[in-house]
Amino acid sequence: MEVPLALDRAAAAPLHRQIYDQWRAAILGGRFRRGARVPSTRAFAAAYGVSRLTVTAAYEQLVAEGYFEARRGSGTFVSSELPDETLRPIGVPSAAHAAPPRIRLSRYASRLGGVRRLVVSARSINLSKVSPDLTRFPFPLWRRLVSRHLRRASPDVFDHGAQPAGHQGLRAAIAAHIARTRAIRCSPSQVIVVSGSQQALDLCARLLLDPGDEAAVEEPGYPGARQLFAAHGASLRAMPVGDAGPSIDALSHRTRLVHVTPSHQFPTGVSMPLARRLELLDWARTHAAVVLEDDYDSDYRYSGPPLPAMYSLASGAGVVYVGTFSNVMFRGLRIGYLVVPDELIGAFTAAKWMADRHTTLLEQAALADFIDEGHLDRHIRRMRRLYQRRRDVVLELLGRSFGPGVVVRGDAAGLHLTVRFPRAAAISVRAERRGIQLSSTALYYLGRPPRSEFIIGFAAIGERTLRAALSSLAGPAR
Amino acid sequence: MEVPLALDRAAAAPLHRQIYDQWRAAILGGRFRRGARVPSTRAFAAAYGVSRLTVTAAYEQLVAEGYFEARRGSGTFVSSELPDETLRPIGVPSAAHAAPPRIRLSRYASRLGGVRRLVVSARSINLSKVSPDLTRFPFPLWRRLVSRHLRRASPDVFDHGAQPAGHQGLRAAIAAHIARTRAIRCSPSQVIVVSGSQQALDLCARLLLDPGDEAAVEEPGYPGARQLFAAHGASLRAMPVGDAGPSIDALSHRTRLVHVTPSHQFPTGVSMPLARRLELLDWARTHAAVVLEDDYDSDYRYSGPPLPAMYSLASGAGVVYVGTFSNVMFRGLRIGYLVVPDELIGAFTAAKWMADRHTTLLEQAALADFIDEGHLDRHIRRMRRLYQRRRDVVLELLGRSFGPGVVVRGDAAGLHLTVRFPRAAAISVRAERRGIQLSSTALYYLGRPPRSEFIIGFAAIGERTLRAALSSLAGPAR
Numbered sequence: 001m002e003v004p005l006a007l008d009r010a011a012a013a014p015l016h017r018q019i020y021d022q023w024r025a026a027i028l029g030g031r032f033r034r035g036a037r038v039p040s041t042r043a044f045a046a047a048y049g050v051s052r053l054t055v056t057a058a059y060e061q062l063v064a065e066g067y068f069e070a071r072r073g074s075g076t077f078v079s080s081e082l083p084d085e086t087l088r089p090i091g092v093p094s095a096a097h098a099a100p101p102r103i104r105l106s107r108y109a110s111r112l113g114g115v116r117r118l119v120v121s122a123r124s125i126n127l128s129k130v131s132p133d134l135t136r137f138p139f140p141l142w143r144r145l146v147s148r149h150l151r152r153a154s155p156d157v158f159d160h161g162a163q164p165a166g167h168q169g170l171r172a173a174i175a176a177h178i179a180r181t182r183a184i185r186c187s188p189s190q191v192i193v194v195s196g197s198q199q200a201l202d203l204c205a206r207l208l209l210d211p212g213d214e215a216a217v218e219e220p221g222y223p224g225a226r227q228l229f230a231a232h233g234a235s236l237r238a239m240p241v242g243d244a245g246p247s248i249d250a251l252s253h254r255t256r257l258v259h260v261t262p263s264h265q266f267p268t269g270v271s272m273p274l275a276r277r278l279e280l281l282d283w284a285r286t287h288a289a290v291v292l293e294d295d296y297d298s299d300y301r302y303s304g305p306p307l308p309a310m311y312s313l314a315s316g317a318g319v320v321y322v323g324t325f326s327n328v329m330f331r332g333l334r335i336g337y338l339v340v341p342d343e344l345i346g347a348f349t350a351a352k353w354m355a356d357r358h359t360t361l362l363e364q365a366a367l368a369d370f371i372d373e374g375h376l377d378r379h380i381r382r383m384r385r386l387y388q389r390r391r392d393v394v395l396e397l398l399g400r401s402f403g404p405g406v407v408v409r410g411d412a413a414g415l416h417l418t419v420r421f422p423r424a425a426a427i428s429v430r431a432e433r434r435g436i437q438l439s440s441t442a443l444y445y446l447g448r449p450p451r452s453e454f455i456i457g458f459a460a461i462g463e464r465t466l467r468a469a470l471s472s473l474a475g476p477a478r
Numbered sequence: 479m480e481v482p483l484a485l486d487r488a489a490a491a492p493l494h495r496q497i498y499d500q501w502r503a504a505i506l507g508g509r510f511r512r513g514a515r516v517p518s519t520r521a522f523a524a525a526y527g528v529s530r531l532t533v534t535a536a537y538e539q540l541v542a543e544g545y546f547e548a549r550r551g552s553g554t555f556v557s558s559e560l561p562d563e564t565l566r567p568i569g570v571p572s573a574a575h576a577a578p579p580r581i582r583l584s585r586y587a588s589r590l591g592g593v594r595r596l597v598v599s600a601r602s603i604n605l606s607k608v609s610p611d612l613t614r615f616p617f618p619l620w621r622r623l624v625s626r627h628l629r630r631a632s633p634d635v636f637d638h639g640a641q642p643a644g645h646q647g648l649r650a651a652i653a654a655h656i657a658r659t660r661a662i663r664c665s666p667s668q669v670i671v672v673s674g675s676q677q678a679l680d681l682c683a684r685l686l687l688d689p690g691d692e693a694a695v696e697e698p699g700y701p702g703a704r705q706l707f708a709a710h711g712a713s714l715r716a717m718p719v720g721d722a723g724p725s726i727d728a729l730s731h732r733t734r735l736v737h738v739t740p741s742h743q744f745p746t747g748v749s750m751p752l753a754r755r756l757e758l759l760d761w762a763r764t765h766a767a768v769v770l771e772d773d774y775d776s777d778y779r780y781s782g783p784p785l786p787a788m789y790s791l792a793s794g795a796g797v798v799y800v801g802t803f804s805n806v807m808f809r810g811l812r813i814g815y816l817v818v819p820d821e822l823i824g825a826f827t828a829a830k831w832m833a834d835r836h837t838t839l840l841e842q843a844a845l846a847d848f849i850d851e852g853h854l855d856r857h858i859r860r861m862r863r864l865y866q867r868r869r870d871v872v873l874e875l876l877g878r879s880f881g882p883g884v885v886v887r888g889d890a891a892g893l894h895l896t897v898r899f900p901r902a903a904a905i906s907v908r909a910e911r912r913g914i915q916l917s918s919t920a921l922y923y924l925g926r927p928p929r930s931e932f933i934i935g936f937a938a939i940g941e942r943t944l945r946a947a948l949s950s951l952a953g954p955a956r
Contacts, residue, residue: 158808331637
């Protein structure tokens with residue numbers, strides 16, 4: 001039997017490992033018939049000029065793993081107890097290796113789109129980013145809070161001690177926070193902590209939608225919600241958004257779930273007036289549909305008092321509320337929450353457990369302290385002032401540089417506003433030439449989008465840069 | 479119009495807020511007909527003995543939010559522009575408030591069980607816990623690594639900078655780690671970071687199973703996988719586990735996904751021999767089924783060399799590999815990973831994005847350093863020695879105290895083993911009387927379980943405590 005192994009004394013892998021690896025590859029590659037006798041350790045050691053101990057170590061492993069068979073008194077053989085098909089080439093990629101069979105994917109998979117990624121050049125000013133200003137987050141403070149829990153190393157945080165629905169302290173802190181800021185009255189047990197608002201929507205889709213059910217979405221609206229419902233097999237019903245929010249007339253008796261962003265509609269930024277909120281709640285009650293209130297950026301309000309959450313208007317009946325800390329803290333923090341009616345606590349807890357057991361507890365514990373010690377409120381107050389100044393700069397520049405043809409919406413709250421320019425094509429061309437990343441709202445429409453509507457995310461950009469970008473967009477003649 | 483508001487000067491809420499709150503509650507409670515005139519700010523202020531400015535602030539908010547309507551020259555009214563049904567009681571819980579309609583849940587929800595929670599008394603010794611020893615994890619070191627990234631506050635970690643499939647450095651570190659420890663050759667792009675192995679299984683169920691498809695599971699087996707597949711609508715096929723692993727004869731031509739734990743079968747602890755691995759791979763190839771290799775605790779092996787991962791045997795064709803850091807680090811760390819064939823990278827990335835955007839990056843970045851700087855390998859080596867000593871104590875005590883009738887399985891690896899006692903009833907009674915938490919494997923069977931089989935999780939318990947617990951279980955006469 002010829003054993004053409006290539007041992008390399010200079011390699012990092014020890015020789016016994018090389019011998020093992022190469023025998024294994026050769027057997028899996030079908031180079032030996034089963035039952036074939038292999039050289040004795042003595043013969044092999046002599047042939048390759050290595051110590052017999054080294055060879056014995058490799059052989060023992062090959063025997064232990066079933067590649068070799070040692071028969072007492074007669075030597076060592078390629079295992080014959082392997083099943084019939086074993087010795088066909090399967091383990092080692094080679095020319096003879098057939099292409100792997102295509103794996104059949106589920107219908108869920110076929111309904112998933114790919115992941116869209118915006119490529120932002122490093123030198124561009126990105127007006128399309130709806131994001132808080134990361135540079136203003138108090139990381140030293142956050143580090144202290146996280147470190148505190150790392151120092152304690154409490155099993156409540158580092159073992160599976162906590163409930164799937166979240167860290168108890170955080171659930172209580174969230175309940176108190178939204179009672180203060182959103183007039184939502186709920187017990188901590190109704191708060192289900194999740195890994196960001198996307199997971200909140202996913203759990204809702206699992207628990208509240210069957211394939212073929214109808215989910216109503218705002219038009220334009222948040223693609224992350226719409227794609228998710230579609231992936232779960234729901235059919236989508238578009239609710240056109242006007243200045244008074246999404247149209248309720250568009251709903252049908254088949255609609256089972258209504259996803260809305262009433263505080264600051266995404267992307268238009270309009271706020272749903274009280275009358276529309278009540279009308280929608282009433283519609284949902286009559287049709288036994290669930291309202292999914294996605295309150296993704298209610299914390300920044302610049303003009304007028306915040307409207308009460310739909311959840312609080314309905315005292316929670318038939319409403320599932322979704323909140324997130326991504327927009328008030330930083331987007332890499334994957335912590336969001338649901339507030340669910342009592343009757344759904346069990347189902348949401350079980351669904352969360354099934355999805356990923358629980359959200360990372362270290363950051364949950366730190367966030368509980370961040371809220372309880374007043375840091376969150378302080379940070380929001382500071383950022384509200386900062387973002388309002390930035391918003392004002394945008395409004396001032398839009399008014400001054402583009403004239404009366406410009407229509408601004410959604411500037412009363414949030415991290416972005418939308419704007420319609422009279423000559424959209426010229427704006428787009430100028431943005432591209434001058435390295436300004438500008439996003440049309442076209443992405444957010446299921447149907448035909450308006451041609452000239454853009455998002456301006458102002459929160460993460462300094463005033464000077466905002467001025468430069470908007471002046472530059474306005475063109476040379478000013 | 480009578481306005482019986484109860485203002486409380488001692489309350490924390492400012493008076494204008496109290497006025498606003500109570501008007502709002504009264505209107506939502508249906509106490510006023512729409513269009514009804516409300517007292518002027520002057521009259522209200524006089525009636526309640528508060529400043530007119532206070533009342534004006536409250537009224538302005540009520541007008542802004544649409545509860546009140548100010549008609550120039552004629553006064554203020556309960557809004558008449560609210561829709562017809564508005565003034566029915568909806569917002570304020572009261573006796574007149576009808577019970578909320580029951581929310582109709584999805585079929586997914588109906589297939590979810592509740593969350594089982596084991597109640598462990600604080601004074602008991604918990605032999606049922608399959609867990610690493612949290613007290614031996616180097617938290618000071620981990621704190622340093624986490625702090626390092628908190629100090630840098632890099633947008634790669636705190637913004638959505640990273641790809642949904644995970645932190646680039648971590649994906650590369652994992653690929654290198656499993657090449658070293660599991661002989662798995664894959665590119666970092668094939669590694670999809672997820673929030674623990676449960677999420678890995680969930681993504682597989684979404685992408686690889688349609689409702690009605692058949693998923694094969696080990697019998698006994700891991701309930702977290704089985705419940706998950708069932709919740710996704712799959713029908714389960716049980717593969718009885720013998721000493722040579724799960725039986726392949728049990729599979730049918732309808733089986734689309736086969737979930738196995740070949741390194742250290744859960745819960746029996748048996749290791750699937752090479753022949754069975756190859757046979758299963760061959761079966762899956764012939765039937766175009768996917769093998770889901772759940773390698774939840776391969777890192778601790780005490781006897782014999784580790785067998786190659788099925789993924790490496792098949793060079794990844796038709797195999798999805800699942801790994802986790804919960805058992806080598808600590809269970810609160812919600813980081814696991816999938817290794818998927820090239821053709822599935824896109825689908826898994828999209829599914830992960832849809833599920834929760836990405837796993838928390840702070841801990842991903844720290845974990846990348848933990849692996850790259852050699853801490854993980856060192857920790858595993860240390861824990862392997864420690865757990866082996868603890869395992870040896872269990873084996874010694876079982877042999878000495880219970881005699882030859884005891885059958886031990888699964889002691890070659892992992893954090894637990896299983897044991898069959900000859901007189902199970904007596905053991906259970908003694909465990910309960912002496913405060914020892916002992917779990918039968920009955921939970922892990924779909925069919926009829928053996929009566930006398932127990933799990934002993936030894937890794938998180940000190941030698942002295944193990945000795946005390948097992949001696950105590952063995953009864954008074956020793």
